[in-house]
Amino acid sequence: xxxxxxxxxxxxxxxxxxxxxxxxxxxxxxxxxxxxxxxxxxxxxxxxxxxxxxxxxxxxxxxxxxxxxxxxxxxxxxxxxxxxxxxxxxxxxxxxxxxxxxxxxxxxxxxxxxxxxxxxxxxxxxxxxxxxxxxxxxxxxxxxxxxxxxxxxxxxxxxxxxxxxxxxxxxxxxxxxxxxxxxxxxxxxxxxxxxxxxxxxxxxxxxxxxxxxxxxxxxxxxxxxxxxxxxxxxxxxxxxxxxxxxxxxxxxxxxxxxxxxxxxxxxxxxxxxxxxxxxxxxxxxxxxxxxxxxxxxxxxxxxxxxxxxxxxxxxxxxxxxxxxxxxxxxxxxxxxxxxxxxxxxxxxxxxxxxxxxxxxxxxxxxxxxxxxxxxxxxxxxxxxxxxxxxxxxxxxxxxxxxxxxxxxxxxxxxxxxxxxxxxxxxxxxxxxxxxxxxxxxxxxxxxxxxxxxxxxxxxxxxxxxxxxxxxxxxxxxxxxxxxxxxxxxxxxxxxxxxxxxxxxxxxxxxxxxxxxxxxxxxxxxxxxxxxxxxxxxxxxxxxxxxxxxxxxxxxxxxxxxxxxxxxxxxxxxxxxxxxxxxxxxxxx
Numbered sequence: 001x002x003x004x005x006x007x008x009x010x011x012x013x014x015x016x017x018x019x020x021x022x023x024x025x026x027x028x029x030x031x032x033x034x035x036x037x038x039x040x041x042x043x044x045x046x047x048x049x050x051x052x053x054x055x056x057x058x059x060x061x062x063x064x065x066x067x068x069x070x071x072x073x074x075x076x077x078x079x080x081x082x083x084x085x086x087x088x089x090x091x092x093x094x095x096x097x098x099x100x101x102x103x104x105x106x107x108x109x110x111x112x113x114x115x116x117x118x119x120x121x122x123x124x125x126x127x128x129x130x131x132x133x134x135x136x137x138x139x140x141x142x143x144x145x146x147x148x149x150x151x152x153x154x155x156x157x158x159x160x161x162x163x164x165x166x167x168x169x170x171x172x173x174x175x176x177x178x179x180x181x182x183x184x185x186x187x188x189x190x191x192x193x194x195x196x197x198x199x200x201x202x203x204x205x206x207x208x209x210x211x212x213x214x215x216x217x218x219x220x221x222x223x224x225x226x227x228x229x230x231x232x233x234x235x236x237x238x239x240x241x242x243x244x245x246x247x248x249x250x251x252x253x254x255x256x257x258x259x260x261x262x263x264x265x266x267x268x269x270x271x272x273x274x275x276x277x278x279x280x281x282x283x284x285x286x287x288x289x290x291x292x293x294x295x296x297x298x299x300x301x302x303x304x305x306x307x308x309x310x311x312x313x314x315x316x317x318x319x320x321x322x323x324x325x326x327x328x329x330x331x332x333x334x335x336x337x338x339x340x341x342x343x344x345x346x347x348x349x350x351x352x353x354x355x356x357x358x359x360x361x362x363x364x365x366x367x368x369x370x371x372x373x374x375x376x377x378x379x380x381x382x383x384x385x386x387x388x389x390x391x392x393x394x395x396x397x398x399x400x401x402x403x404x405x406x407x408x409x410x411x412x413x414x415x416x417x418x419x420x421x422x423x424x425x426x427x428x429x430x431x432x433x434x435x436x437x438x439x440x441x442x443x444x445x446x447x448x449x450x451x452x453x454x455x456x457x458x459x460x461x462x463x464x465x466x467x468x469x470x471x472x473x474x475x476x477x478x479x480x481x482x483x484x485x486x487x488x489x490x491x492x493x494x495x496x497x498x499x500x501x502x503x504x505x506x507x508x509x510x511x512x513x514x515x516x517x518x519x520x521x522x523x524x525x526x527x528x529x530x531x532x533x534x535x536x537x538x539x540x541x542x543x544x545x546x547x548x549x550x551x552x553x554x555x556x557x558x559x560x561x562x563x564x565x566x567x568x569x570x571x572x573x574x575x576x577x578x579x580x581x582x583x584x585x586x587x588x
Contacts, residue, residue: 006318009314009317009318009321012321012325013145013149013321016099016102016103016145017145019102020095020098020099020102023091023095023098026091027088027091027092027095027146027150028150028153030084030085030087030088030091031088031150031153031154031157032157033081033084033085033088034082034085034086034088034154035154035157035158035161036081036157036161037078037081037082037085038158038161038299039158039161039162039165039296039299040078041075041078041295042165042291042292042295042296042299043165043292044074044075044078045288045291045292045295046169046286046288046289046291046292047288048288049286049287049288049291050286050287050288050289088154092146092147092150093147095146096142096143096145096146096147097142098146099142099145099146100135100136100141100142103135103141103142103324104131104132104135107130107131107324107327107328108131110327110328110332111127111131111327113332113333114327114330114332115331115332115333115398115399115400116393116398116399117330117331118327118330120357120358121330122327122330123207123211123214124211124214125207125208125209125210125211125212125213125214125215126207126208126210126211127327128210128214129203129206129207129210129211130207130320130323130324130327133203133206133210134203134320134323134324135320139313139316139317140316140317140320141317141320141321141324143313144313144314144316144317144320145317148310148313148314148317149310151306151309151310152306152307152309152310154303154306155302155303155304155306155307155310156303156307158299158300158303159300159303159304159307162296162299162300162303165292165296166292166293166296169285169289169292169293170279170284170285170289170293173272173275173276173279173285173293187257187260187308191253191257192311192315194253195253195311195312195315195316196315196318196319198246198249198250198253199250199315199316199319200319200322201246201249202243202246202247202249202250203319203320203323204246205239205242205243205245205246205247206243208239208242208243209239209240209243212235212236212239213236216232216236254312257308257312258309266301272293272297273294273297276290276293276294277290333400339415339416339417339418340411340415340416340417341416341417341420342408342409342416342417342420342421342424343420344409344424344505345374345408345409345421345424345425345505345506345536346373346374346409347371347372347373347374347407347408347409347410348371348372348395348406348407348408348506348536349370349371349372349406349407349410350368350369350370350371350394350395350404350405350406350407351369351404351405351406351407352367352368352369352403352404352405353365353367353368353369353394353401353403353404353405353406354366354367354368354401354402354403354404355387355390355394355399355400355401355402356402357390363385363386363387363389363390363559364387364390364559365387365390365391365394365401365559366559366560367404367560367561368391368404368556368560368561369561369564370552370554370561370564372506372536372538373536374505374534374536375533375534375535375536376536376537376551376552377536377537377538377539377549377550377551377552378537378538378539378550378551378552378553378554379539379540379541379546379547379549379550379552379553379554379567380392380538380539380540380541380553380554380556381540381541381542381547381553381554381555381556381579382555382556382557382579383557383558383579385558386556386557386558386559387556387558387559388510388511388540388556389429389430389510389511389540390559391538391540391554391556392427392508392510392538392540394406395425395506395508395538396422396425396427396508397413397418397421397422400414408421423502424504424505424506425502425504425505425506425507425508426499426500426502426504426506426507426508427499427508427510428492428495428496428498428499428507428508428509428510428512429495429510430510430511430512430540432488432491432492432494432495433491433495434479434486434491434494434495436478436479436480437478437479438473438475438476438477438478438479439468439471439474439475439476439477439479439494440455440475440476442479442494442498443455443458443459443494443497443498443501444501445498450501454501454503455475455501457500457531458497458498458500458501459497460527461496461497461500461524461527461528461531462493462494462496462497462500462524463493463516463520463523463524464490464493464494464497467490479494489516492512492516493516493520495512496512496524500528500531503531503532504535505532505534505535505536506535506536506537506538507528507535507536507537507538508537508538509537509538509539509540509541510540511540511541511542518543518545521543521545521546525549537549537550544580547567550567551566552564552565552566553565553566553567553570555570555573555575555576555579557575557579562575562576563575563576
């Protein structure tokens with residue numbers, strides 16, 4: 001990985017730290033205090049031993065305990081400082097969670113701002129992995145940002161303080177302590193690219209497993225209905241084997257590097273003990289100095305091993321940063337400089353709107369023109385793949401037109417505040433999605449501070465009031481993930497209730513009548529009329545009876561509008577009439 005990439009990663013870390021400068025400063029202070037306390041003990045022990053040795057050698061000089069008492073007081077002061085420094089590990093662990101929350105919140109907001117292209121490129125399991133597994137616990141990103149870096153700071157400061165004390169004690173013996181450092185740095189320099197590549201492949205394998213898990217749980221009914229558990233188990237085993245291979249590669253790499261660093265340090269330690277012992281025997285250094293050196297060597301073992309670990313865990317964290325930045329760099333919909341709020345929906349117009357999913361012609365739109373005024377109802381019909389659902393998503397502002405304009409009250413939708421626009425739109429998708437939680441919470445999701453009266457009105461309009469009353473827990477009934485405990489029709493009607501609860505001015509129904517019989521459909525439309533006489537509709541439907549509730553019909557085929565007008569007028573269109581007879585007539 002390039003030096004430029006490392007600079008960018010450091011800048012990224014500095015930006016995260018800047019959000020909690022006080023906490024980072026406190027950690028630096030406690031880190032240095034902890035290192036200083038650890039290094040002072042051997043030096044004070046050396047002074048105490050040398051004092052006792054001097055007093056024994058010259059017992060007649062002064063009070064032999066005065067100097068000892070002074071040193072013991074210093075020991076007590078250092079002990080109190082050590083008590084303060086003992087808070088360091090707890091604060092460090094807490095800060096790991098703080099950074100994890102900061103990062104996850106930041107990138108979750110970025111994900112919410114993405115358009116359809118992002119979710120077409122990144123699977124759900126992959127995004128979940130980047131926002132969970134990539135961040136959480138040792139040795140992932142949030143751990144590295146605090147514990148990883150500050151452990152290294154602690155190790156580096158201990159090494160620096162130890163070497164400073166050792167130079168003061170004996171410069172010659174100190175040189176032996178520096179022998180392993182150049183070799184460790186050389187090993188890391190040679191292996192850094194392999195470290196980065198190995199960790200990157202492992203995280204990609206984890207994403208693949210989570211994506212397959214998400215697919216398995218979401219489609220478990222289909223898997224069981226087609227009795228293809230064995231086949232899907234083989235698919236899942238393939239990604240598991242790939243992850244096993246990458247996990248094994250990571251483990252091997254970490255073990256090999258740790259052993260190399262450990263034995264380099266042990267060899268250097270044996271050499272230093274041998275040289276120091278020889279110097280003590282010859283009288284070149286005192287017993288206290290030799291004891292201090294031996295203690296410093298013990299203190300240096302783990303810090304010297306920890307310093308290379310910073311680079312190893314850093315490479316792993318850099319992989320996590322790059323994966324987060326990959327989703328952040330994906331283009332977001334262009335936002336106007338000063339978007340104007342939409343206070344009321346009078347008219348929505350489409351002028352030459354076209355849209356294409358990459359190179360796919362299916363479900364695309366080409367040069368669509370029509371308008372819907374306040375209180376008007378538009379029916380949209382056409383063959384499968386003609387672009388009906390795409391049209392609804394364009395009207396909602398989810399899919400930006402590749403050409404043409406969508407105008408709201410005469411203004412380009414791209415220049416307006418989408419939040420205020422969507423607040424006036426109710427949307428019921430073709431596949432109803434409910435969130436894990438209660439029935440009441442799912443309806444409340446559609447409106448702010450929903451009153452009990454509005455909740456009852458919404459579920460009554462959706463023809464769900466009697467069924468909710470029959471449930472043991474009523475509106476508090478928990479529907480499970482994606483509404484798994486409800487039938488398809490019940491989920492669709494709950495989605496209708498959620499849309500009604502918004503009290504919208506424009507309602508977008510994407511083929512919802514597939515889950516409603518003709519009687520329920522009639523009651524729904526009549527109830528919506530009662531709630532608001534000037535509510536506008538765009539209704540995608542495959543049922544001929546729905547046409548009686550609309551003022552005009554938009555006929556789509558292969559993404560093009562082949563007719564727009566009243567149903568009776570469009571029957572003069574040969575292709576429209578043939579479609580009605582062949583497709584919709586059979587469904588009645």
